[in-house]
Each structure stands twice: as C-alpha cells, then as structure tokens.
Amino acid sequence: xxxxxxxxxxxxxxxxxxxxxxxxxxxxxxxxxxxxxxxxxxxxxxxxxxxxxxxxxxxxxxxxxxxxxxxxxxxxxxxxxxxxxxxxxxxxxxxxxxxxxxxxxxxxxxxxxxxxxxxxxxxxxxxxxxxxxxxxxxxxxxxxxxxxxxxxxxxxxxxxxxxxxxxxxxxxxxxxxxxxxxxxxxxxxxxxxxxxxxxxxxxxxxxxxxxxxxxxxxxxxxxxxxxxxxxxxxxxxxxxxxxxxxxxxxxxxxxxxxxxxxxxxxxxxxxxxxxxxxxxxxxxxxxxxxxxxxxxxxxxxxxxxxxxx
Numbered sequence: 267x268x269x270x271x272x273x274x275x276x277x278x279x280x281x282x283x284x285x286x287x288x289x290x291x292x293x294x295x296x297x298x299x300x301x302x303x304x305x306x307x308x309x310x311x312x313x314x315x316x317x318x319x320x321x322x323x324x325x326x327x328x329x330x331x332x333x334x335x336x337x338x339x340x341x342x343x344x345x346x347x348x349x350x351x352x353x354x355x356x357x358x359x360x361x362x363x364x365x366x367x368x369x370x371x372x373x374x375x376x377x378x379x380x381x382x383x384x385x386x387x388x389x390x391x392x393x394x395x396x397x398x399x400x401x402x403x404x405x406x407x408x409x410x411x412x413x414x415x416x417x418x419x420x421x422x423x424x425x426x427x428x429x430x431x432x433x434x435x436x437x438x439x440x441x442x443x444x445x446x447x448x449x450x451x452x453x454x455x456x457x458x459x460x461x462x463x464x465x466x467x468x469x470x471x472x473x474x475x476x477x478x479x480x481x482x483x484x485x486x487x488x489x490x491x492x493x494x495x496x497x498x499x500x501x502x503x504x505x506x507x508x509x510x511x512x513x514x515x516x517x518x519x520x521x522x523x524x525x526x527x528x529x530x531x532x533x534x535x536x537x538x539x540x541x542x543x544x545x546x547x548x549x550x551x552x553x554x555x556x557x558x559x560x561x562x563x564x565x566x567x568x569x570x571x572x573x574x575x
Contacts, residue, residue: 267562269312270364272357274554275532276498279357280312281325283365285562289328294338295378297328301340302347307572309342314573317562320344321495323354327362330376336368338376344575345493349379350424352502352534352550356392359384360554379424390553394502398545399423399510399538402464408455416452419514423506423548426463428456429473437476437486437529442496445529449474449490473504478527486527499552500528506548509538513546 267285271278287305289297301309311317312324322344327337339358341348348354355375362368363386372385380397387393403420406428410416418430433448435441449472456462456469463469472490479486489497489504497504505526512518524536535551564571 271558272556274353274356277353281361298378310573335374353499357554359392393551395549396506399506401514410455421507424503426469427471427507431475445488483527484525488529500526500534502550509548
C-alpha cells in the first residue's frame with residue numbers, strides 16, 4: 267500500500283494513494299459504512315502501531331458521485347471513521363497537488379456528511395468551505411467529578427462537539443495530560459447525563475477553550491478526538507463548530523475573521539457566511555506540508571498483520 271503523509275498545522279494525515287479497498291460507487295456515507303463493515307482491518311493496518319500511531323488521521327480518496335467533484339474522501343482514525351475532517355481535507359488537497367492531480371484554484375470534495383469546496387491558494391495554503399455548522403444545544407451544564415459544574419454548547423461542524431470555557435487549566439503542551447483527563451471526564455459526564463447531538467448522536471469531540479497566547483489570536487483550544495488523542499491543529503470541524511457558537515451568541519458577524527490557536531500554538535483562520543435557508547457556512551484556512559512518501563508492507567509471518575488494537 268502506498269501512502270503519503272503530511273501535517274496540517276501540526277496534526278498528521280495519512281492519505282492512501284495506492285492499494286486501498288474498493289468501496290464501490292455509491293454515496294460517500296454508504297462507502298464509509300462498507301469500509302467499516304468489510305475493511306476495518308485496512309484502517310487498523312494503516313492507523314495503528316506499529317505502522318501508525320494514535321494521533322494519525324487517515325484519508326482514502328475515492329471516485330466522486332458528483333461529476334463536478336474531483337474526489338470523494340473517507341476519513342478514519344485509530345478507533346473508527348469520521349464524518350468530516352478539516353485538517354485532513356487540507357492535507358488531502360496539498361497531497362493531491364503534490365501528486366499533480368489538482369492545481370491551484372477551487373475544487374469540490376465529497377465527504378460522508380456532504381460536499382465541501384477547497385481553494386488551493388498556494389503549494390501549502392488551503393481554504394475549506396465546510397458543510398453547514400449549527401448549534402444544537404446552548405448553555406448545557408453537567409457536574410464533572412474533579413472539576414465541578416461545566417457549561418458549554420453542543421454544536422456540529424462536520425462532527426459533534428461539546429465546547430466549553432469552564433475549565434481553568436492552561437491550554438499548553440505542559441498540561442496536555444491534565445487537559446486530556448479533564449476532557450475525558452467531561453465526555454463521560456455528558457454520557458451519564460444523556461446529553462447527545464441530534465437524534466442521539468454521540469458527542470465524540472470535546473473542545474476546551476482559553477485565552478489566546480499569540481499576537482492576533484482570538485482564542486486557544488484543546489480538542490480531544492475520538493480514540494483519546496488531542497488535536498495538534500486547531501481542529502477544522504471544531505473551529506467550524508466554534509464559529510456557529512460565536513454566531514449564535516452574537517459574538518461574530520458574517521465575514522468577520524476568527525483566528526483560532528491550537529494547544530501547540532498553530533493557527534486556523536475562520537469566517538462564515540449564511541447560505542441557502544439561513545445555513546451557516548464556515549470557511550477554515552490553514553497550511554499543510556508533505557512529510558513522507560512510503561509503502562506499507564505486510565509480511566505473511568507478521569504476528570500483528572493488522573496492527574495493534
């Protein structure tokens with residue numbers, strides 16, 4: 267299997283460019299379900315140790331249904347499959363450009379949760395007009411053991427998030443273990459309280475906010491992803507959800523810029539517009555860099571043919 271690795275503002279993406287599974291020609295949500303049902307060993311092979319690691323996010327480009335889209339993308343990680351991935355979309359765009367498959371300008375990608383538009387502004391810089399974002403629940407409070415009362419919003423940005431600024435732990439790498447434990451405790455408290463996304467959907471991302479640390483920054487976040495790792499980037503779908511929350515609370519107008527810092531200090535720039543039917547359409551901008559081209563090998567004698575976990 268041939269893969270190309272990149273990082274988007276510090277967060278890694280691995281794109282399968284040869285040797286991926288044949289998922290058919292149906293809608294992207296259907297193909298994601300086929301991947302999960304019939305080819306989960308491929309996910310584990312590419313994502314998990316000893317070939318991968320927990321922070322890695324994978325992407326499989328597939329032929330699009332829509333003839334105006336350049337590709338469909340199925341995203342996955344160390345524990346399962348994602349609806350959308352903002353940093354991963356930026357990484358895929360830069361990777362496809364690296365391969366000579368797309369050039370500068372605007373392109374459409376299909377994902378399991380809808381079509382997104384990307385603008386390749388330079389070799390490394392990409393803007394993603396994401397699927398519509400929305401707030402599902404505002405000012406939700408739960409009692410979290412070891413922290414106390416935590417209040418936040420439940421919002422969709424391509425994945426389901428609980429966003430809060432109730433945690434006082436400094437958002438930096440020195441406190442990543444404490445932040446991880448606190449985010450895990452918040453997630454458990456939401457489950458215990460029966461707080462979900464729409465239709466009972468699992469809130470699988472926890473986003474903790476604090477003040478910015480760099481000039482021009484407007485907020486700093488720590489995002490706990492499914493599988494227990496933190497996002498090194500400011501999280502594209504998480505920043506999209508943040509834009510929806512800011513709009514809902516009257517703190518950011520359409521077209522205004524929001525500069526979101528990550529726990530490592532990298533940045534996404536976000537803004538939004540209102541689309542058809544009043545849908546909030548976020549755009550996230552960031553940079554990605556190709557870090558490796560590799561072939562993943564499977565020895566028949568390998569005792570861990572599909573990775574650990």
